[in-house]
Amino acid sequence: MGLDFSIIPKYLDVVLLGAAWTMGITVASAILSFFGGIVFAVIALYAPWIIRQPFRLIEWVFMGTPLLLQLFLIYFGLVQIGIDLPAFVAGIIGLGLHFAVYNSELIQTAILAVDKGQMEAARTLGLSRGEALRKVVIPQAVRAVIPPIGNNMIALLKDSALVSVIGVSELTLSAQRVIGKTYRPFEFYILAAAFYYVINLCMEWVQRKIERRIAISR
Amino acid sequence: MTEQTDFVEIRHAQKSFGALEVLKDISLSVTRGQIVGIIGSSGSGKSTLLRAINDLDPLTGGEIWLDGVQVNKSLPHRQYEKHINEMRQQVGMVFQHFNLFPHMTARENVTMAPKMLKGLSQEAADKLAEEQLDKVGMLERIDYYPSQLSGGQKQRVAIARALAMKPKLMLFDEATSALDPELVEEVNLVMKRLAEEHMTMIIVTHEMDFAASVCDRVLFMDKGVVVEEGPPATMFKHPTKERTREFLRKHIEGAK
Numbered sequence A: 001m002g003l004d005f006s007i008i009p010k011y012l013d014v015v016l017l018g019a020a021w022t023m024g025i026t027v028a029s030a031i032l033s034f035f036g037g038i039v040f041a042v043i044a045l046y047a048p049w050i051i052r053q054p055f056r057l058i059e060w061v062f063m064g065t066p067l068l069l070q071l072f073l074i075y076f077g078l079v080q081i082g083i084d085l086p087a088f089v090a091g092i093i094g095l096g097l098h099f100a101v102y103n104s105e106l107i108q109t110a111i112l113a114v115d116k117g118q119m120e121a122a123r124t125l126g127l128s129r130g131e132a133l134r135k136v137v138i139p140q141a142v143r144a145v146i147p148p149i150g151n152n153m154i155a156l157l158k159d160s161a162l163v164s165v166i167g168v169s170e171l172t173l174s175a176q177r178v179i180g181k182t183y184r185p186f187e188f189y190i191l192a193a194a195f196y197y198v199i200n201l202c203m204e205w206v207q208r209k210i211e212r213r214i215a216i217s218r
Numbered sequence B: 001m002t003e004q005t006d007f008v009e010i011r012h013a014q015k016s017f018g019a020l021e022v023l024k025d026i027s028l029s030v031t032r033g034q035i036v037g038i039i040g041s042s043g044s045g046k047s048t049l050l051r052a053i054n055d056l057d058p059l060t061g062g063e064i065w066l067d068g069v070q071v072n073k074s075l076p077h078r079q080y081e082k083h084i085n086e087m088r089q090q091v092g093m094v095f096q097h098f099n100l101f102p103h104m105t106a107r108e109n110v111t112m113a114p115k116m117l118k119g120l121s122q123e124a125a126d127k128l129a130e131e132q133l134d135k136v137g138m139l140e141r142i143d144y145y146p147s148q149l150s151g152g153q154k155q156r157v158a159i160a161r162a163l164a165m166k167p168k169l170m171l172f173d174e175a176t177s178a179l180d181p182e183l184v185e186e187v188n189l190v191m192k193r194l195a196e197e198h199m200t201m202i203i204v205t206h207e208m209d210f211a212a213s214v215c216d217r218v219l220f221m222d223k224g225v226v227v228e229e230g231p232p233a234t235m236f237k238h239p240t241k242e243r244t245r246e247f248l249r250k251h252i253e254g255a256k
């Protein structure tokens, strides 16, 4: 059986729908991981001990265990305590929090690297420490780590294939289902790969746009 | 101790960083509208004294009063924070390295605190920004980011930012030390204009000519003490202490 790409148009809609799911899940979890990363960073650096310690545990779970396990835990495990999430929501939360922890590490370092004069200038004007963090320090820290956060988001896109294990028909699972019908693994895995590549390019384009926009304000 | 105070009054200020005593029993009073210069070699405690006035470097002993209110009074933590934030709104500070907020335009640098702390509307804030930036000759660059400005322009925006809070007192910590020589004058001019408006100012500087031309009084600090003080004419022409003479010799000749 040779290669025959002419079969693709017939199943293109299925794969396209999968690609749309992948994009949706990636964007939603990227946003969650970004703001989650900021919140986690602030907790890790400034929250009182009593909040910081349990938070450390959560952080460890998300960094120290496989994402696959985390998705199972959120999707199947939480049902037992009465939290029954739709699969794609569980996927977004899992991916979002997992990468929020990684983003938080970047943001923490960046917060500590913001020149101390910035906090002082803000305090001198009469801002409280919290206000100064929110308006002055964190916006600068976040700008400084846009490139590495972008890298994390590309990793997130690739890891989004894992949500197929909880039954979300994203790109990889859609391709697999089509392959199940057609027995054409090469063609459809290549097609899926092409879609990942295109989404990847879009994300890099967005990242470059953001970087160019903030270049002047750094 | 009397409650009657001068506009700014520093009583027996003492400051140590660990074992290092940086301010040793400094007392100083400044009347409303007075302009006081502080000179002295590097490490003598000038910045620390200035920073103590708005509690950036809290004193380890002594008192600071501003317009009849003690800045460093002892209060429970939360109340103290609230008190100190209110005090700081009344004291403008200008730093050697400007410390402009790089992610904000000149306008936003000027309006951020008034909007946040005084609840100014966007409209009122814009008017304030225009007024303050015009005053320092930076109206044309109102929507520029700090990265697009020269050092002198940055410092003028930083002065406008401090003035926008309508402070009672302005503190300048070597405002022109980080500037290229050709940019010093534009900042000095802004400070001179403030002097003409009778803004109360404490100015740490290494420019003796400037101190002589704007200050009502000059203090010479060395190793955490005020060695000598007086009107600039007397201080610069007829210093009485040997340490002052030595410092002035180095600095006035060094500058020429």
Ligand SMILES: Nc1ncnc2c1ncn2[C@@H]1O[C@H](COP(=O)(O)OP(=O)(O)O)[C@@H](O)[C@H]1O
Pocket (backbone or CB within 6 Å): B017, B020, B022, B040, B041, B042, B043, B044, B045, B046, B047, B048, B049
């Ligand atoms: N945060 C700090 N921790 C420890 N030592 C400090 C700190 N700030 C200043 N010092 C020390 O205090 C002394 C006076 O510093 P400073 O007030 O900056 O002097 P000046 O402004 O006159 O050059 C110096 O010896 C300096 O090293």
Ligand SMILES: [Mg+2]
Pocket (backbone or CB within 6 Å): B046, B047, B048, B173, B174
């Ligand atoms: Mg200094």
